[in-house]
Every structure is written in C-alpha cells, then in structure tokens.
Amino acid sequence: xxxxxxxxxxxxxxxxxxxxxxxxxxxxxxxxxxxxxxxxxxxxxxxxxxxxxxxxxxxxxxxxxxxxxxxxxxxxxxxxxxxxxxxxxxxxxxxxxxxxxxxxxxxxxxxxxxxxxxxxxxxxxxxxxxxxxxxxxxxxxxxxxxxxxxxxxxxxxxxxxxxxxxxxxxxxxxxxxxxxxxxxxxxxxxxxxxxxxxxxxxxxxxxxxxxxxxxxxxxxxxxxxxxxxxxxxxxxxxxxxxxxxxxxxxxxxxxxxxxxxxxxxxxxxxxxxxxxxxxxxxxxxx
Amino acid sequence: xxxxxxxxxxxxxxxxxxxxxxxxxxxxxxxxxxxxxxxxxxxxxxxxxxxxxxxxxxxxxxxxxxxxxxxxxxxxxxxxxxxxxxxxxxxxxxxxxxxxxxxxxxxxxxxxxxxxxxxxxxxxxxxxxxxxxxxxxxxxxxxxxxxxxxxxxxxxxxxxxxxxxxxxxxxxxxxxxxxxxxxxxxxxxxxxxxxxxxxxxxxxxxxxxxxxxxxxxxxxxxxxxxxxxxxxxxxxxxxxxxxxxxxxxxxxxxxxxxxxxxxxxxxxxxxxxxxxxxxxxxxxxxxxxxxxxxxxxxxxxxxxxxxxxxxxxxxxxxxxxxxxxxxxxxxxxxxxxxxxxxxxxxxxxxxxxxxxxxxxxxxxxxxxxxxxxxxxxxxxxxxxxxxxxxxxxxxxxxxxxxxxxxxxxxxxxxxxxxxxxxxxxxxxxxxxxxxxxxxxxxxxxxxxxxxxxxxxxxxxxxxxxxxxxxxxxxxxxxxxxxxxxxxxxxxxxxxxxxxxxxxxxxxxxxxxxxxxxxxxxxxxxxxxxxxxxxxxxxxxxxxxxxxxxxxxxxxxxxxxxxxxxxxxxxxxxxxxxxxxxxxxxxxxxxxxxxxxxxxxxxxxxxx
Numbered sequence: 001x002x003x004x005x006x007x008x009x010x011x012x013x014x015x016x017x018x019x020x021x022x023x024x025x026x027x028x029x030x031x032x033x034x035x036x037x038x039x040x041x042x043x044x045x046x047x048x049x050x051x052x053x054x055x056x057x058x059x060x061x062x063x064x065x066x067x068x069x070x071x072x073x074x075x076x077x078x079x080x081x082x083x084x085x086x087x088x089x090x091x092x093x094x095x096x097x098x099x100x101x102x103x104x105x106x107x108x109x110x111x112x113x114x115x116x117x118x119x120x121x122x123x124x125x126x127x128x129x130x131x132x133x134x135x136x137x138x139x140x141x142x143x144x145x146x147x148x149x150x151x152x153x154x155x156x157x158x159x160x161x162x163x164x165x166x167x168x169x170x171x172x173x174x175x176x177x178x179x180x181x182x183x184x185x186x187x188x189x190x191x192x193x194x195x196x197x198x199x200x201x202x203x204x205x206x207x208x209x210x211x212x213x214x215x216x217x218x219x220x221x222x223x224x225x226x227x228x229x230x231x232x233x234x235x236x237x238x239x240x241x242x243x244x245x246x247x248x249x250x251x252x253x254x255x256x257x258x259x260x261x262x263x264x265x266x267x268x269x270x271x272x273x274x275x276x277x278x279x280x281x282x283x284x285x286x
Numbered sequence: 287x288x289x290x291x292x293x294x295x296x297x298x299x300x301x302x303x304x305x306x307x308x309x310x311x312x313x314x315x316x317x318x319x320x321x322x323x324x325x326x327x328x329x330x331x332x333x334x335x336x337x338x339x340x341x342x343x344x345x346x347x348x349x350x351x352x353x354x355x356x357x358x359x360x361x362x363x364x365x366x367x368x369x370x371x372x373x374x375x376x377x378x379x380x381x382x383x384x385x386x387x388x389x390x391x392x393x394x395x396x397x398x399x400x401x402x403x404x405x406x407x408x409x410x411x412x413x414x415x416x417x418x419x420x421x422x423x424x425x426x427x428x429x430x431x432x433x434x435x436x437x438x439x440x441x442x443x444x445x446x447x448x449x450x451x452x453x454x455x456x457x458x459x460x461x462x463x464x465x466x467x468x469x470x471x472x473x474x475x476x477x478x479x480x481x482x483x484x485x486x487x488x489x490x491x492x493x494x495x496x497x498x499x500x501x502x503x504x505x506x507x508x509x510x511x512x513x514x515x516x517x518x519x520x521x522x523x524x525x526x527x528x529x530x531x532x533x534x535x536x537x538x539x540x541x542x543x544x545x546x547x548x549x550x551x552x553x554x555x556x557x558x559x560x561x562x563x564x565x566x567x568x569x570x571x572x573x574x575x576x577x578x579x580x581x582x583x584x585x586x587x588x589x590x591x592x593x594x595x596x597x598x599x600x601x602x603x604x605x606x607x608x609x610x611x612x613x614x615x616x617x618x619x620x621x622x623x624x625x626x627x628x629x630x631x632x633x634x635x636x637x638x639x640x641x642x643x644x645x646x647x648x649x650x651x652x653x654x655x656x657x658x659x660x661x662x663x664x665x666x667x668x669x670x671x672x673x674x675x676x677x678x679x680x681x682x683x684x685x686x687x688x689x690x691x692x693x694x695x696x697x698x699x700x701x702x703x704x705x706x707x708x709x710x711x712x713x714x715x716x717x718x719x720x721x722x723x724x725x726x727x728x729x730x731x732x733x734x735x736x737x738x739x740x741x742x743x744x745x746x747x748x749x750x751x752x753x754x755x756x757x758x759x760x761x762x763x764x765x766x767x768x769x770x771x772x773x774x775x776x777x778x779x780x781x782x783x784x785x786x787x788x789x790x791x792x793x794x795x796x797x798x799x800x801x802x803x804x805x806x807x808x809x810x811x812x813x814x815x816x817x818x819x820x821x822x823x824x825x826x827x828x829x830x831x832x833x834x835x836x837x838x839x840x841x842x843x844x845x846x847x848x849x850x851x852x853x854x855x856x857x858x859x860x861x862x863x864x865x866x867x868x869x870x871x872x873x874x875x876x877x878x879x880x881x882x883x884x885x886x887x888x889x890x891x892x893x
Contacts, residue, residue, distance in 0.1 A: 054676050054827075055827050055828070055871075056827070057869040057870070057871075058828075060869045068868055068870075071676070074676060092861070092865060093829070093864075093865045093868045096829070096833075096862055096864075096869075097828050097869060100833055100836060100865075101828055101832065103836070104832050104835075127836050127839065127858070128843070130839065131836065131839060132839065153828070154826075154828075154831070163370075163373075168287045168288070169287070169288065170289075170372055170373055171290070171370075171372055172372055173370075173373045173376035174376050174671065175375055175376045176379045176380070176825070177379070177380050177382075177654070177823070177825055178820060178821065178825040178834070179825065179831055179832065179834075179835045180825070181824075181825035184372070184375065184376070186292070186357075186360075186370075186371035186372040186374075187292070187294075187357045187360070187371070187386070188375070193292060194290070194372070195289070195290030195370065195371070195372060197288075
C-alpha cells in the first residue's frame with residue numbers, strides 16, 4: 001500500500017456495495033472500497049503506485065444504470081451508486097477475459113494467475129490448438145534485463161512507469177496496433193540502442209514477469225530459482241544521500257534481485273540503476 | 287525529461303518535409319547546426335512540447351514526401367517537437383497509412399471491404415498484382431473501406447513526392463487502377479459528387495439540396511444558394527438562442543450514438559473552464575458509409591458555416607476538422623473553402639463583423655477506424671496513439687487538450703443549417719416524434735442506384751430500397767455498417783427511425799444500408815467483418831484485442847460448416863461476444879460482435 005500523506009480530511013460518501021451500505025472517503029475507487037470491505041477482486045493492470053489504466057478489464061463490476069460493466073480500478077465511487085461485484089454477468093466477463101489472456105500469453109509467472117483461472121473456471125484451451133499467441137523468444141540483449149513478450153499482457157504499467165508517472169525517461173511505448181501491438185523502444189531497436197537508463201522501474205511494476213532481472217531469468221532457466229529459499233531484507237541504499245530503500249532478495253547467501261518497497265514515501269518503489277543492479281560488489285568475495 | 291536520440295540522420299528530403307511544416311530549426315537543440323548562442327541557451331523544452339499535436343501532421347509530411355518514415359526522419363521530427371522517439375514510434379506504427387519500413391513511393395490502396403468485396407475486389411487485387419508484377423515501384427495494399435461504396439470496387443493511389451499526388455479509381459478496373467498508380471496526374475478525374483446522389487436536384491431535399499447544384503469551389507455560388515443565412519440568424523439569436531433552437535428541434539447525433547445535440551452543446555457551453563473546443567468528426571470510416579464524403583465534396587461551405595455556428599453557440603474559438611486520410615478530394619475542397627472563407631471574413635478574428643473570432647484547422651487521420659471514437663480522436667489530434675480514453679470524464683468536461691469540447695460528426699452539424707433557417711418547430715415537425723428531421727442513408731451493395739439518399743425519418747427500409755432499385759433475390763440488408771446488424775429480406779417494413787430500429791432489435795447506426803442478394807456468400811462476408819474488427823482494434827483492452835482475434839478464428843473454423851458441426855463454435859462466439867460487449871473500453875469492441883450475432887440469429891447463417 002502506498003502511504004498517503006495526511007491531507008485535509010476527506011468527506012465520506014455512501015453507496016451500496018453488494019447490497020451493503022458502504023462509506024468510503026471521497027475520491028476512492030470502487031476497487032478501494034472493495035478492498036476496504038475485504039472483497040477480493042482480481043486485477044492485473046492496476047498498480048499501487050500508478051494511475052489506473054483499466055486496460056486488462058479483469059476487475060469489471062456491475063453498476064446499476066450502466067450499459068456496460070465498469071472497471072473497479074478506475075471508476076470512482078459516487079454517492080448513491082449501486083455496485084455489484086459478484087454477479088453472473090461480471091463473473092462471466094472476468095472468466096472470458098482470463099481465458100482470452102491465458103490463451104494468448106503465458107501466465108505461469110503471474111502472481112495469483114493460476115488461482116484466478118481456477119476460481120473463475122477459465123478454460124483457455126477451448127479456443128483450440130490453433131489459437132493465435134505470440135510465440136516469441138525472450139529478448140536478451142543486455143546483462144540486466146530480459147523482455148519476454150510471450151508473457152506480456154500489454155497492461156501499460158511499464159510504459160507509465162518509464163514515462164510521465166515516474167521515471168520521465170520515455171524509453172518505451174506501445175507500438176503497432178491490435179493483436180500485433182507490442183511494448184517497444186524506439187524503432188524496435190535492442191534495449192542497448194535505446195533511451196533506456198536501466199532503472200528497472202518497469203520490472204518493478206510488471207505484473208506477469210514479462211520483464212525480469214537477467215539474474216532471475218537465468219536462474220529460472222537453470223531451475224535454481226526458488227522463492228521459498230529466499231529471504232527479503234530491506235535496507236538503505238548506500239550510493240547517495242536520497243535514502244532509497246532497497247529490498248534485497250537473497251537466496252543461498254547471494255543477492256538474486258533488488259526491489260524497493262512501494263510504501264516508501266520518498267521513492268514509492270522506484271530506484272536507479274545503481275540501487276537496483278549495482279550489488280555485485282557486495283558479493284565479490286574474491 | 288531527458289531525451290535520447292540515436293545517431294540516425296534524416297535525408298535532405300526528409301528534413302525539408304519536416305521544415306516545410308515547422309519552419310527551419312533555430313538551434314542545435316532541435317536539429318540545426320550549433321551556433322554561439324547554443325552554448326548558453328537551451329531552446330525547446332516546454333514551448334516545443336506544447337506543439338506535440340504537430341506530430342501527426344509531421345508524420346504525414348514525411349510520409350507524403352518520401353512514402354515511408356525512416357529512423358532518421360522520425361528522430362528529426364522528434365527533436366523538432368521534443369517528443370520522445372519511443373512515443374513517436376508508437377504513434378507512427380499505429381496508423382495503417384504510415385510505414386516505418388522502406389516501401390515504394392507509390393501505394394495503391396485497394397478496398398477489400400464489404401461493398402467492394404461483393405463487387406469483385408479479390409479478383410481486382412489479383413489482377414492488379416499480376417499486371418504490376420515485382421519491382422513495379424507500386425506497393426499494393428489491401429485496404430478497409432475507402433468510403434466509395436457507391437462506385438465499388440474502389441482503389442486509391444498515393445504517390446509520394448512534393449507535392450504528394452493522389453488518384454481515385456472507382457469503379458476500378460485493373461487497367462484504370464494501374465494507370466492511377468503509375469500516373470496519378472493523368473488519371474481521369476473523379477465523377478462529381480452529385481453522381482453519388484441519385485436524388486440530386488430534386489425538390490424537398492434539405493441536407494443534399496445544394497449537392498450538384500452549387501459549385502463547391504465558389505463561395506459566391508454558395509451564398510447565392512442560401513449560404514450563410516443560418517449563421518446570420520445565429521448571430522441574431524445569440525449563443526443561448528442557438529442552443530435553444532437546436533434543443534427544440536430534437537436533433538440527435540447522426541454518428542450512431544443518437545445523443546441529443548442541444549444537450550451536448552449546452553453542457554459544453556456552460557463549462558467554466560476555458561478555452562472550449564469544437565471538433566468535427568469527419569473520420570467517416572464505418573464500412574459502407576460515404577455520406578459525409580459526399581457532403582464535404584459537394585457542399586463544403588455548408589460544413590464550414592455549420593461549424594462556425596456550433597463554435598459560436600458553445601463558446602469555442604477554434605474548430606478542428608478531423609478528416610479521414612483516405613479522402614483526398616474532400617481535403618482539397620475543404621482546404622480551398624476554408625481559405626476562401628477566411629479571406630472573406632467568414633472565418634478569422636471577426637466573423638461577419640460580429641466580433642466573434644473563430645477559425646478551423648483541418649487535421650488528417652492516417653488510416654484508423656478507431657479514431658472515429660470521440661476520445662480516440664482527441665488523442666490522435668494531440669499526437670498520441672489513437673486509443674480511446676475511459677469515460678468519465680466526458681468530453682464536454684475534459685475533451686481535446688483536457689478542455690471542454692463538443693464533438694459532432696459532419697451530418698449532425700449540417701442539420702443545424704435548416705434548423706436555423708426554418709426554425710425549430712418546422713424542423714421538429716419532420717420525421718417522427720422521437721426521430722426528427724431528415725436523415726441521410728448510404729445505400730450500396732446489390733441495388734441499381736447506389737448512393738446517398740435523404741429521407742425524413744420514418745420512411746421504411748423497403749421504401750428506401752425501392753428508391754435505390756433493389757434487385758431480385760435480396761437475401762439480407764446490413765443496417766448500420768460493420769458495427770450494425772443484418773435484417774432479413776422479409777423485414778423491409780422496419781421504419782427507419784431510432785426507436786423503430788431499436789424495437790426491431792437492430793440499429794440505424796451511421797445510416798448504412800447495404801443490400802446483399804443470394805449470390806453473396808454470407809460466411810465470407812461475416813469473416814470480412816471479423817477481419818475488419820481484428821485489424822482495427824487499437825489493442826488497448828483485452829476483450830477487444832484478443833476477443834476480435836478469437837472471433838475471427840471461430841468464423842474461419844465454421845466458414846464451410848453448418849448445424850451441429852458449427853454449434854460449438856457458435857456457443858463460443860456468443861460467450862466471447864457477450865464479454866466483448868460488456869467489458870470493452872469503447873464502442874469498437876462493444877459492437878464487434880453485433881453483425882455476426884445478427885447473422886446467426888436473424889439470418890440463420892450457419893443452420
């Protein structure tokens with residue numbers, strides 16, 4: 001959860017959530033309200049440090065009077081609204097969207113992916129063996145990142161994180177259109193020829209593992225990646241005086257990747273190339 | 287932002303194309319040679335970034351001059367506008383008429399959409415490709431609807447250069463299309479717009495009465511035929527008065543959504559945030575639709591006058607006319623008309639000496655059906671990918687450049703002229719109680735006299751088809767285009783009103799009426815519709831991006847199958863279609879299943 005700076009107290013508004021009168025602070029989204037009420041709505045493109053993109057459409061709910069379903073992640077709760085999260089109609093759409101996704105990309109490294117597919121009884125196989133999917137080899141063109149478009153659901157989080165919402169580097173964007181749309185750098189060049197500054201903030205926000213650390217990718221390929229054996233230690237980055245928090249993921253006494261807590265009020269999970277990737281000196285045991 | 291440009295350089299020609307649009311660069315920050323002042327002075331930044339909306343015109347400039355957009359050209363344009371190259375690449379690859387890979391200077395777009403496919407587009411394509419052979423210097427590209435359905439099959443040749451040359455061939459033969467591509471300058475001129483209006487010159491027309499009667503290049507002729515009386519009346523009424531008339535007339539949007547125009551204008555006019563913008567949606571890309579093209583080609587000043595009135599009523603001082611890139615003749619006619627109107631004080635700082643400032647800028651689309659969706663159109667004008675935004679906020683509150691914006695399509699705007707000249711009560715008396723006024727219909731397919739027809743709301747489908755000369759053996763009629771639905775040949779008594787079509791479980795949409803006789807293979811037609819949506823999906827949301835692909839796959843599987851053999855896939859189509867309709871961000875995904883569903887349910891397509 002992002003730590004919200006204490007501002008002017010917000011007024012509460014009342015609306016109905018699955019038949020229950022609910023009070024949430026003004027400006028809350030339906031998803032905020034659902035979470036506060038302990039309801040579990042699946043989401044993929046929603047990010048705790050980014051503006052809702054509502055592209056994945058997994059979190060759709062039914063709002064009284066609305067012709068279509070609405071995305072819970074971005075629709076603000078309004079006074080008097082009647083929202084139903086678990087209707088047959090909403091569940092049907094979620095199930096189909098999960099099926100469409102799982103039939104076109106590899107969700108094996110998506111946290112909770114398998115769980116949701118099971119919960120909604122999604123059967124991606126029913127589109128047949130010839131259902132179009134990407135079938136692209138992972139792009140490994142540098143020592144820090146791997147881009148595996150086979151796992152990309154085009155949620156735009158990396159684009160937003162690289163662009164005006166966090167990093168302001170604008171090294172990546174969506175290119176092409178429709179099913180052929182891909183996340184790409186300029187001219188579809190290798191990452192090394194692009195504007196990328198290797199901050200890794202796109203990896204931080206990627207919900208499916210389409211963007212990953214080379215270290216993690218290599219270990220997964222070698223079969224040695226084992227999250228159950230990893231410890232996470234949060235510390236302060238020693239490179240400069242900003243005070244970014246680093247979470248070191250350590251397996252077998254080796255740092256295997258570095259993330260950053262999203263509730264850090266200074267950086268909200270963002271790091272630079274040094275904090276994110278400059279850890280080899282720690283384990284240079286000569 | 288810290289922009290990174292590669293070391294690719296533009297050619298002289300590419301540089302000249304960009305500079306012709308933006309003027310010469312002034313400092314090394316935007317691609318000029320380094321001067322002494324550059325050592326102390328950084329230009330660009332925010333000032334240049336505010337010109338982001340020139341990205342699409344810039345891409346057009348390069349594509350028009352060279353035929354494709356190289357890395358060096360794109361980088362140079364980005365430098366000039368302070369746009370990150372990755373974003374510009376994302377924009378350039380979004381539009382069908384641009385290429386970021388080398389291709390010949392001449393591109394021949396051959397329409398393979400519904401009306402043209404039924405009129406032999408596949409054979410035409412094959413013939414053209416055979417005649418041209420390899421290394422002909424012409425790239426033949428299969429195109430979605432070119433909006434020339436009344437003269438199907440159609441082809442559009444675009445030859446890059448300075449200036450770019452275009453030629454339309456319709457109805458196209460192999461010889462004529464090849465001639466248009468190889469020598470666009472000497473291709474025969476297109477027939478006048480009036481030929482697309484079988485009723486041209488008849489009494490009682492309100493929207494089409496000048497088409498074929500006035501000289502579309504003459505402002506004087508337009509005024510001699512009643513032009514600019516509506517604007518004078520608007521100035522007499524004042525903005526609130528104009529909105530009252532439009533509201534009382536019962537006019538609703540003609541683009542398909544049928545939203546009350548007066549309410550939209552009122553909502554925009556009352557927004558405190560400034561400036562307000564007016565956008566005319568002339569991105570008519572619905573397969574089977576060509577009425578806006580005929581209006582713009584045959585009576586361009588009418589649109590300019592109507593936009594001026596709309597701007598005046600809603601408090602806008604700038605109107606953007608977003609014109610689809612496939613309409614070269616409309617572009618020329620409107621460019622000329624706007625220049626003339628400006629020269630004569632009908633646009634500019636002081637319209638008609640009334641102290642109201644208004645001007646119109648044309649923005650060309652570049653081949654993307656989705657840009658007809660109003661918020662996608664805003665993104666396109668602003669220099670972003672033409673992806674729809676989620677609503678709310680609605681455009682009347684936050685539209686173009688985040689400001690209150692009223693957007694209407696061409697036909698809707700042109701209706702404002704008779705409303706003001708005849709008065710709201712007289713206008714509202716036309717048609718039915720809930721669908722007032724006249725309506726344009728684009729009739730094509732297997733009829734004797736395809737074209738744009740104007741009828742008061744309430745005429746039946748059969749009456750319209752009788753006017754157009756429906757042939758024997760009618761099997762089905764597609765109402766409302768690819769996003770609409772099919773009706774059977776025994777349902778011709780459906781009244782052509784919003785409420786009448788709704789009660790009949792179908793839609794009027796944008797006014798497409800496409801007739802198909804029993805020689806047209808229905809499954810192939812449905813496949814073409816599915817292909818269209820797959821191609822035109824912007825890709826932003828999952829139900830549409832993947833759903834349109836799965837829909838097309840299922841239709842491929844059952845193209846030769848019926849009954850029990852098709853049942854499984856039809857059930858699958860229904861499930862996916864329902865989710866696309868329910869969960870897609872915009873109208874494209876929400877309607878992508880309409881026509882196929884109606885063909886299954888009403889026509890028994892796979893029984």
